[in-house]
Amino acid sequence: MKTSPEKLPAALKRGLPPVCLLSGDEPLQAGEAADAIRAAARAAGFTEREVFFIDRANSGPWDEIFASAQALSLFASRRVLEIRIPGSKPGVQGSAMLQELTSLAGPDLLLLVITGELDWTAQKAAWVQGLDAAGLWVDSAQVPLAQFPAWLRSRATALELTLDDEAVQALAQQCEGNLLAASQELTKLQLAGYSRIGVNEVLVSASQSSRYDVAQLGEAVLRGDLSRSLRVLAGLKAEGVEPTLVLWSVWQEMRALWQVLLPGPPISGVWSRNKTYLPAAAARLKPLGRAFFARLEGRMASADRIIKGRQAGHAWDELSLLVAEFASARSVLPATTGAA
Numbered sequence: 001m002k003t004s005p006e007k008l009p010a011a012l013k014r015g016l017p018p019v020c021l022l023s024g025d026e027p028l029q030a031g032e033a034a035d036a037i038r039a040a041a042r043a044a045g046f047t048e049r050e051v052f053f054i055d056r057a058n059s060g061p062w063d064e065i066f067a068s069a070q071a072l073s074l075f076a077s078r079r080v081l082e083i084r085i086p087g088s089k090p091g092v093q094g095s096a097m098l099q100e101l102t103s104l105a106g107p108d109l110l111l112l113v114i115t116g117e118l119d120w121t122a123q124k125a126a127w128v129q130g131l132d133a134a135g136l137w138v139d140s141a142q143v144p145l146a147q148f149p150a151w152l153r154s155r156a157t158a159l160e161l162t163l164d165d166e167a168v169q170a171l172a173q174q175c176e177g178n179l180l181a182a183s184q185e186l187t188k189l190q191l192a193g194y195s196r197i198g199v200n201e202v203l204v205s206a207s208q209s210s211r212y213d214v215a216q217l218g219e220a221v222l223r224g225d226l227s228r229s230l231r232v233l234a235g236l237k238a239e240g241v242e243p244t245l246v247l248w249s250v251w252q253e254m255r256a257l258w259q260v261l262l263p264g265p266p267i268s269g270v271w272s273r274n275k276t277y278l279p280a281a282a283a284r285l286k287p288l289g290r291a292f293f294a295r296l297e298g299r300m301a302s303a304d305r306i307i308k309g310r311q312a313g314h315a316w317d318e319l320s321l322l323v324a325e326f327a328s329a330r331s332v333l334p335a336t337t338g339a340a
Helices: 005-013 027-043 062-070 091-104 126-134 145-158 165-175 179-191 199-207 214-223 226-238 243-261 275-307 315-328
Strands: 019-023 048-053 079-085 109-115 136-139
Touching: 005 027, 005 136, 019 027, 019 126, 027 109, 027 179, 048 062, 062 079, 062 091, 079 091, 091 109, 091 126, 126 136, 145 165, 145 179, 165 179, 165 199, 165 243, 179 199, 214 226, 214 243, 214 275, 214 315, 226 243, 226 315, 243 275, 243 315, 275 315
Parallel strands: 019 109, 019 136, 048 079, 079 109
Antiparallel strands: none
């Protein structure tokens, strides 16, 4: 029976199957699913575990694996036989052997097979269908971008953290496509003693191990200090801060400036850690008019596309041009354009 990592705990509560297949290319979910199955096996009395690796198709210790499956253990009555196939292709011999091993699995032998991503043709293979029919198949696929915010909220809830909308947006921008990084950021917030998380806590946590942080960059940009802005940006790059976080922070500062400059109702979601510098920055930049902010917005869009791999270029170079233009309040180069 095929299921998802989110539904695995409930499935294991209903009983440990004799065969488990774990597939997928999302490392965090795949690793946690394997750990959950091993923990359930230990709780059920499977105290011995053997692990075998299959490096290439049509090769591997299949005879040794089959002999191990048939052998009686001298030390434990219940065993886990774990077979890892990173390439997801067991080959002709392996395919046949996996189907035989499936028939040997039962109350005293748990067969756990771990592979990488299985494409649609591999999913129709006899060995995959046999493992699926005999037990549980957990597919750890990448979380779609549209579902990432919901995944963040669910993960935070499990850690007894409450994230507001701006915090979710900041984490989603910072960790897009990387569940492991997102999980680590949430764990850092939990260990820091937070319970309710806003965007301020996210930025503090993301920058707490750095010499520089994105708030210092925002301050330098708003003050029009070009040399410091570029120095802080270089420091953030050297310390491994994600370019998405830098871009998001500069975008927030520009939105905060719009709030000061434009009449009308408040702009939803505007936030700045550098409010004291906004009036002077607004006075300095207002004479440049809407065209100046349109250029900045165009460069931000270009940087965003580069970061996401939708446009050729170097993200940190584009961020340098953005920060330089913002801080110096004059055009350095025309904003680049490209297809999204």
